[in-house]
Amino acid sequence: MLQPRPTLGAPSPYTFPKPRRLRVGGGTVVAIDVPRQPYASIRLVQPAGGVNEPLEHMGVAALTNEALEDGVRGNSSLAPALERHGADWISRVTWDSFVTGVDAPANRINDAVSLFAEAVRAPALRPDDVVRRRDQLVERFWLEASVASTLAARAIGGQLFTGRYATPLSGGPARLQELTPEAVADFHAGSIAAVAGTLVVVGDLSDVDLEELGKTVFGDADPTPSPSTSAPGSAPGELPRIVVLDRPGSVQSALILAHRAPARSEIDLPRADGMSDVLGGMFTSRLNMELRERLGYTYGVGCRFDLRRDSGVFLLSTQVEAPTTAHSVTATLGEIERLQADGVTESELAAVRESNTVGLPVSYSTARSLAGALVEAVIHDLPEDHVDRLRAGFERITSEDLHEAAREYLHPRDSVVIVAGDAKEVAGPLEETGFGPVTVHDPETLWT
Incomplete structure (x- = not known):
């Protein structure tokens, strides 16, 4: 016999948890303690997004982000090392940010963050690995552009903007193909390794020393510079x-x-x-x-x-x-x-x-x-x-x-x-x- 549907009650009110914030060396740790949440998310946010790239090296942020996955020993060594601690590597580049991190069990967070910090601050960046990653990005660009919706979306920037926004975030295949391992190493040294950033930590933090995590990730890196912003120019041509x-x-x-x-x-x-x-x-x-x-x-x-x-x-x-x-x-x-x-x-x-x-x-x-x-x-x-x-x-x-x-x-x-x-x-x-x-x-x- 069918049971009647339960009567819906009033929606529960929601308040976002108040984060804890502390300064560690040149960086800032922002954390939310979630009791009994056994899996933690750690993110390092740095302002090295696509808009801050030099025009002659468009796509270097995306390529560097990919190359970090090769770890401190090269040849895709990071993922297996993290898996031993039940951790996953997380990374992405936006126009305004360079975001890396790990998701890991809270009771293995120190080991996972140590591996993560090494990968961010001192990756191998072997030339062969960088070239392999670059070629993969170029191949992926054209593979994704074979989908009509992706092709149309990637054309938006060139129709609305001049400057960096006119080219896709990945730099486009021609620009990517021009990037050298030396360009990636220079970008990493100046915009990633040398910049502390902001470390986001969320999970059950009852046994986590946030200051020690910050020291592990920030090391002696410099404070994050304030990003400058200016409205980009408009693309030429009649509208609409x-x-x-x-x-x-x-x-x-x-x-x-x-x-x-x-x-x-x-x-x-x-x-x-x-x-x-x-x-x-x-x-x-x-x-x-x-x-x-x-x-x-x-x-x-x-x-x-x-x-x-x-x-x-x-x-x-x-x-x-x-x-x-x-x-x-x-x-x-x-x-x-x-x-x-x-x-x-x-x-x-x-x-x-x-x-x-x-x-x-x-x-x-x-x-x-x-x-x-x-x-x-x-x-x-x-x-x-x-x-x-x-x-x-x-x-x-x-x-x-x-x-x-x-x-x-x-x-x-x-x-x-x-x-x-x-x-x-x-x-x-x-x-x-x-x-x-x-x-x-x-x-x-x-x-x-």
């Missing part, structure tokens, strides 16, 4: 415009609409993300209901803000059947226009509030997710209670707030539409939309 990346014979088109957005410190995130959720960030979003449910053009739509210290990008993406490409563009523009004109409904407002508040206890239930929030705070100089501020912002948001955000943060007339698809089939109908001039490019020539 449409760029077609020709993929002959493609039965689908990957479609992106993108324009510049404010920097992370300049944007009201609850209003911006809430508006983005209504437009295309939730399954019940307007674009998903239009392009997927009503028209049947796509399996799904997404939109988001990519926010950096000095600038940002708003992007909306989907993949549609090739014959529907032009109409997908006009339908998308129509939904943006309606959102800016009419605002949001009460049901959409309720969905935004619930999706950004009710699930917080689950979202931050692991050491890794808590560490991720602290890493974001370090990268963007956010207050330690930034998660609580975001929650409070979503709790008090109004329909008028979201309506104002649509008018403030959406700029379709300053946008570039990038379409990765069959130019013979889509270019003509795209011209007929009247959105802007259409140009066709060979993807092979974008980053050479």
